[in-house]
Amino acid sequence: MKQRITILGSTGSIGVSTLDVLARHPDRFEVFALSAATRVDLLLAQCAQFRPRFAVMSSGAHARLLAEKLQANGLPTQLLLAPDALEMIAAHAEVDAVMAAIVGAVGLAPCLAAARAGKRLLLANKEALVVGGGLFMRAVREGGATLLPIDSEHSAIFQCLPEDPETWPQRVDSILLTASGGPLRGCDPALLAQITPAQACAHPNFSMGRKISVDSATMMNKALEVIEARWLFDLRPEQIKVVIHPQQIIHSMVQFRDASILAQLGTPDMRVPIACGLAWPERIASGASRLDFSALGTLAFEDADAVRFPGLHLSWQTLNAAEGTAAVLNAANEVAVAAFLSGRLRFDHIHAVNLATLDRISPYSPDSLEALLSLDAQARCAAEHAAGLLAA
Numbered sequence: 001m002k003q004r005i006t007i008l009g010s011t012g013s014i015g016v017s018t019l020d021v022l023a024r025h026p027d028r029f030e031v032f033a034l035s036a037a038t039r040v041d042l043l044l045a046q047c048a049q050f051r052p053r054f055a056v057m058s059s060g061a062h063a064r065l066l067a068e069k070l071q072a073n074g075l076p077t078q079l080l081l082a083p084d085a086l087e088m089i090a091a092h093a094e095v096d097a098v099m100a101a102i103v104g105a106v107g108l109a110p111c112l113a114a115a116r117a118g119k120r121l122l123l124a125n126k127e128a129l130v131v132g133g134g135l136f137m138r139a140v141r142e143g144g145a146t147l148l149p150i151d152s153e154h155s156a157i158f159q160c161l162p163e164d165p166e167t168w169p170q171r172v173d174s175i176l177l178t179a180s181g182g183p184l185r186g187c188d189p190a191l192l193a194q195i196t197p198a199q200a201c202a203h204p205n206f207s208m209g210r211k212i213s214v215d216s217a218t219m220m221n222k223a224l225e226v227i228e229a230r231w232l233f234d235l236r237p238e239q240i241k242v243v244i245h246p247q248q249i250i251h252s253m254v255q256f257r258d259a260s261i262l263a264q265l266g267t268p269d270m271r272v273p274i275a276c277g278l279a280w281p282e283r284i285a286s287g288a289s290r291l292d293f294s295a296l297g298t299l300a301f302e303d304a305d306a307v308r309f310p311g312l313h314l315s316w317q318t319l320n321a322a323e324g325t326a327a328v329l330n331a332a333n334e335v336a337v338a339a340f341l342s343g344r345l346r347f348d349h350i351h352a353v354n355l356a357t358l359d360r361i362s363p364y365s366p367d368s369l370e371a372l373l374s375l376d377a378q379a380r381c382a383a384e385h386a387a388g389l390l391a392a
């Protein structure tokens, strides 16, 4: 039987890489549904190649355009509208696995739908888990879903950990998340005020969407990944460490009680963790090139400078505060990054917006999706206000 796959966010960097891996294994996988927000022509081309039953668009205008083009091309794909349709294609009885590759907290509701429906959930959309936290993990447990990390660092940790999670507390001392340090690692701090979106998005090793690229430049990506790791592997905040490794050949490491360390290595190519998640526990070809150790030479490591990357440490502070704090931090950061990308906020003011929002919103622990979304909305308002004051 082929595995039937829904891809939430098929037109993004992770979505396109996922389809690349699927196309290499037509005997194993079948595309059931795809979704996008704005890239109509790319979604149309994907529908023509993979013939999904459903395509979901996030706005009426884009959906109308796609509907015309599907019809003009004689394609049978049924077009639906988000947000309800995203949950439907994530939880549909005929779906085996869901690739969560939407960017941002907007991916939380369909991820929860997939978890509650007991799907194999391939999670790239880290913001969904950062915001959902305990609620997300409960939905996975209670729904009987299988949660497989796609974020490269978390896939690495997952591959290094013993198979039986029951044994982790006795065996695991800590995990080491590797970080590239982003495109501005060596940048003179005096120049940070003038950084442009193009400079911030020029990641040294990966070609990714603009939001995660800016997060990598501020190291807020690593802050989100610390929170993501806490939930995926049920760790205490002090068990999660970060080390800068600019080449990103080691994708992360697990340190055991006896001081032994296991690391996962490979060329920086997201098709590796994607193929790993799609086939686990089997292994399938990903299309990535093999590591050439003699060409590689040396591997470098350094500590993250707390002054240069102040956002990184917000992750541990957040994990030691009320659970909803992570939703507030994530919402503030989404607003600040969007403001920076649209030219309304300076790069070095992203952290200021995050801090101002955390100061403004009283943390509590939401116990439902509705409560989380309400906290997310309050935080977005506060962050817009803070960004407006800084821009003035």
Ligand SMILES: NC(=O)C1=CN([C@@H]2O[C@H](COP(=O)(O)OP(=O)(O)OC[C@H]3O[C@@H](n4cnc5c(N)ncnc54)[C@H](OP(=O)(O)O)[C@@H]3O)[C@@H](O)[C@H]2O)C=CC1
Pocket (backbone or CB within 6 Å): 008, 009, 010, 011, 012, 013, 014, 015, 035, 036, 037, 038, 039, 040, 058, 082, 100, 101, 102, 103, 104, 106, 124, 125, 126, 127, 150, 151, 152, 206, 207, 208, 209, 210, 211, 212, 270
């Ligand atoms: N790229 C990477 O290498 C990695 C990414 N991740 C995580 O994976 C997720 C996706 O990242 P990436 O692929 O880079 O992002 P992209 O920006 O490249 O793609 C995002 C996808 O989500 C869709 N989308 C955007 N906004 C909405 C919305 N409001 N409602 C519904 N769909 C929406 C986009 O549609 P459209 O394109 O049509 O506008 C696109 O399909 C992020 O959470 C990121 O942190 C994690 C590790 C590595």
Ligand SMILES: CC(=O)[C@@H](O)[C@H](O)COP(=O)(O)O
Pocket (backbone or CB within 6 Å): 151, 152, 153, 178, 179, 180, 181, 182, 206, 215, 216, 219, 221, 222, 248, 270
């Ligand atoms: C590929 C991936 O998982 C990204 O999260 C990427 O590794 C960015 O890493 P940095 O944030 O360390 O630059």
Ligand SMILES: [Mn+2]
Pocket (backbone or CB within 6 Å): 151, 152, 153, 225
């Ligand atoms: Mn990552």
